[in-house]
Amino acid sequence: MGELRWHPLLGQWVVVASHRQERTYKPPAEFCPLCPTRDPAHPTEIPDEDWDIAVFENRFPSFVETPPPPQVAGTALSPVAPAQGICEVVVYSPDHDRTLAEQSVEHIRKLVEVWAHRYEELGRRPFVRYVMIFENRGEAVGVTLHHPHGQIYAFPFVPPIPQQELAHAREHHERTGRCLLCDVLAEERAAAAASAPGGDRRPGRIVVENDDFVVFVPFFARFPYETMLLPRRHVGSLLELGDAERWHLAEALKGILARYDALFGLRMPYMMVMHQAPMDRPVGGYPECHFHIEFLPIQRAPSKLKYLAGSESGAGTFITDATPEEMARQLRRAGERLGGVGGVAR
Amino acid sequence: MGELRWHPLLGQWVVVASHRQERTYKPPAEFCPLCPTRDPAHPTEIPDEDWDIAVFENRFPSFVETPPPPQVAGTALSPVAPAQGICEVVVYSPDHDRTLAEQSVEHIRKLVEVWAHRYEELGRRPFVRYVMIFENRGEAVGVTLHHPHGQIYAFPFVPPIPQQELAHAREHHERTGRCLLCDVLAEERAAAAASAPGGDRRPGRIVVENDDFVVFVPFFARFPYETMLLPRRHVGSLLELGDAERWHLAEALKGILARYDALFGLRMPYMMVMHQAPMDRPVGGYPECHFHIEFLPIQRAPSKLKYLAGSESGAGTFITDATPEEMARQLRRAGERLGGVGGVAR
Incomplete structure (x- = not known):
């Protein structure tokens, strides 16, 4: 269902994830897949009502732990690779309307613990090179599910922007100590x-x-x-x-x-x-x-x-x-x- | 009214152009600044009615030929530089509604000539390192003037994306000929x-x-x-x-x-x-x-x-x-x- 393709002009991987075209798109609140399941006839992603913060694998992931072999053959200039990695969703709370800014410091403190746990846990997998915790917030950024949540991408490579930052930090460190x-x-x-x-x-x-x-x-x-x-x-x-x-x-x-x-x-x-x-x-x-x-x-x-x-x-x-x-x-x-x-x- | 600031983590210039915040924003068609001037009481950017394609300097430029000295002092990590360059607007035709795709091949052929001329002319200035001809099309891309037009940025540096492409092309050329x-x-x-x-x-x-x-x-x-x-x-x-x-x-x-x-x-x-x-x-x-x-x-x-x-x-x-x-x-x-x-x- 997808693969990595090498961009020879920019020197970076592009993720082809054609199954994501059909991902859940701005459902009405009563069909929110990130709310706790309240009616067994309408199961959500989270079959429990009693939780503070929920983490689970993205149903429309850009990377998966055991990807199929690439559907296309790479070329001399553009090799391909399996899109191996992990994509998780972090639901900030059961409350469909409460954003991260509106959570208590105590609740955000718990989230820090969750982030640290997932960073360590995902980073331990041998195929993971870089764990990026992030949030896209707001329709203007392209959010398709309104229930406040973040994401975690465990990449099989260090992506270009962190890579550039690390390269400049390394150069500075070597030069100045x-x-x-x-x-x-x-x-x-x-x-x-x-x-x-x-x-x-x-x-x-x-x-x-x-x-x-x-x-x-x-x-x-x-x-x-x-x-x-x-x-x-x-x-x-x-x-x-x-x-x-x-x-x-x-x-x-x-x-x-x-x-x-x-x-x-x-x-x-x-x-x-x-x-x-x-x-x-x-x-x-x-x-x-x-x-x-x-x-x-x-x-x-x-x-x-x-x-x-x-x-x-x-x-x-x-x-x-x-x-x-x-x-x-x-x-x-x-x-x-x-x-x-x-x-x-x- | 602006300057370049060096981003030490990404190794690239950022253009601060605070005067652009007030640029003309989605005016109604009758006040379009890119239409030919038809009524002297409402002058537009183009004081003539008889033209095929018009090119002029952007009124809200990111770069100017004689910029003021930077308003702030740079630092050891983030030097600053004047935002010296040229920004031009290329109005594709007097027709407020006709997009580039809808122009005749003959008209687009003239535009090719205009592009070649501007590329050469701007590129000849000693402070210009890179001339980028481009078009942002559609409100979804952030266009604030609907009259079909393109832009030209004459940068005082080679911007990151062309720079990366050139670096990979050079590496390939050296390796393979x-x-x-x-x-x-x-x-x-x-x-x-x-x-x-x-x-x-x-x-x-x-x-x-x-x-x-x-x-x-x-x-x-x-x-x-x-x-x-x-x-x-x-x-x-x-x-x-x-x-x-x-x-x-x-x-x-x-x-x-x-x-x-x-x-x-x-x-x-x-x-x-x-x-x-x-x-x-x-x-x-x-x-x-x-x-x-x-x-x-x-x-x-x-x-x-x-x-x-x-x-x-x-x-x-x-x-x-x-x-x-x-x-x-x-x-x-x-x-x-x-x-x-x-x-x-x-």
């Missing part, structure tokens, strides 16, 4: 400290911070209101976080997600993408890798979306319509209206 | 010739072909119904095409664009992106570069769009919902209904 993202964070903190006080009481691009995490609009943001969530401590994945850090991660997550929804008074469409170390070495085996979560919203104004058109999709160059400094200022204002949930920039 | 896209085309032709005849009278992934051009769905397509238009002869840009080839290019262009609109009976939203040699060497200076046009549609079914969500935008890995072979078959069927406009697969 330091972690690239530790240095980015130091620059962000210096920029915040150095800004002249004035109209804006909390300067710089930092939006949320607590004892263990900082969320900021990167100086080099590509998406509108893009933020990056970083642990202050240099760790490669969720697995290296202690109990207090996991609580602070839950708090910082709620902090930034609540600001997104408050920014325009609408549920912000975004992609949330977790970057952790590849899984082919033991914990700590990628010293250049600094765990982080990227939030990539696509709403550039209350009634305008950002599209990835010719420049972005055709050339690979992103154009932003606002400065990162202005984006951060607006997100901080939204945070003030919320009473500083999750921690304010210090 | 041959052009990568010539070899891709040979594989496509071999696949078409080798397919068993059967239900489908025209096998392979070739959709349109004439004496000088071939349009096919690449074996490694990333977008729904993606096609690549290639000259049979190895040339690096429009400038190397002779008169007969330019006519055949116009014909092949009309052929594929007409098929896209016929496929679902709607104006297919797409990006059209022209890949030519960078402009820092004389004509022929990039022997590894084979001129081609990529068509990247985003409609995967009559009422469903393809979104570039978590896997594509977050990981950089594309997942397609149909096989390239099936996409090609459907596009050929659409071509049959049109009487084979532009040339059929032979």
Whole structure:
């Protein structure tokens, strides 16, 4: 039902998954496959009512554990490979309407545990090279099931974007002996400290911070209101976080997600993408890798979306319509209206 | 009003163009800035009524010829640079409703001349490294002005996607002495010739072909119904095409664009992106570069769009919902209904 095909011009795998064309598409709420089964005549994906967070294999997966052999022969320029991997769905709660931002910190803390467990568990499979935990949120991002949920893709290769990030981090590490993202964070903190006080009481691009995490609009943001969530401590994945850090991660997550929804008074469409170390070495085996979560919203104004058109999709160059400094200022204002949930920039 | 900021994790420039937030957004037809000026009380961008194709500088450009110095100081990790370049708009005709697919071959032939002229003219500026001719078509791609038009970006750097393509083409050229896209085309032709005849009278992934051009769905397509238009002869840009080839290019262009609109009976939203040699060497200076046009549609079914969500935008890995072979078959069927406009697969 699919295979990987090599793109010889771009040097990357493309996943052909033709069975996904027929995936469940925006069913009405009463037929939601992600709600708990309440009536045995209408079974859902989750045959139980008593749970906090549910994880199961995607019924329309891009990768499967035992894929059929490729349906086509590869060529000299374009080899093919089985689409071996695992795709999971993470249903955030039984509540069909409650988004991640609206969950309690206690609930998000449980989700952090689930993520760490799945990252470790999936990463242990010998055919898995990279585990990506992510969420597509909102119809504008292409969500076809409205019940709040995230996804996990266990890839049989390190995908291009994490691969590029790791390559640049490795180069920096070899050259300086330091972690690239530790240095980015130091620059962000210096920029915040150095800004002249004035109209804006909390300067710089930092939006949320607590004892263990900082969320900021990167100086080099590509998406509108893009933020990056970083642990202050240099760790490669969720697995290296202690109990207090996991609580602070839950708090910082709620902090930034609540600001997104408050920014325009609408549920912000975004992609949330977790970057952790590849899984082919033991914990700590990628010293250049600094765990982080990227939030990539696509709403550039209350009634305008950002599209990835010719420049972005055709050339690979992103154009932003606002400065990162202005984006951060607006997100901080939204945070003030919320009473500083999750921690304010210090 | 903007600058380039270096993304140290991805190793690429991001363009900050905050003045673009206020660009003209879906004006009603009577206020279309791309129509000829008909009433001096309502001047448009084009103060003349008697023209075939109009080219002028974008009023909301991402790059300008004499940019102000960057508004912010760069850092050690993220240097900044002036956003120096040129952005032009190419209005395909005075007709507010006639799309490129609906123009005559004669008219498209004139457009080929305009493109070649602008590519050469812009490429001659010392600060221009790469000229990208493209079209964003359809509201679903983010078009904010409906009058059919294309764009030209004269970049001060080679953007990431052409850069990757050139790097892989160069590697192939050094290793084999041959052009990568010539070899891709040979594989496509071999696949078409080798397919068993059967239900489908025209096998392979070739959709349109004439004496000088071939349009096919690449074996490694990333977008729904993606096609690549290639000259049979190895040339690096429009400038190397002779008169007969330019006519055949116009014909092949009309052929594929007409098929896209016929496929679902709607104006297919797409990006059209022209890949030519960078402009820092004389004509022929990039022997590894084979001129081609990529068509990247985003409609995967009559009422469903393809979104570039978590896997594509977050990981950089594309997942397609149909096989390239099936996409090609459907596009050929659409071509049959049109009487084979532009040339059929032979």
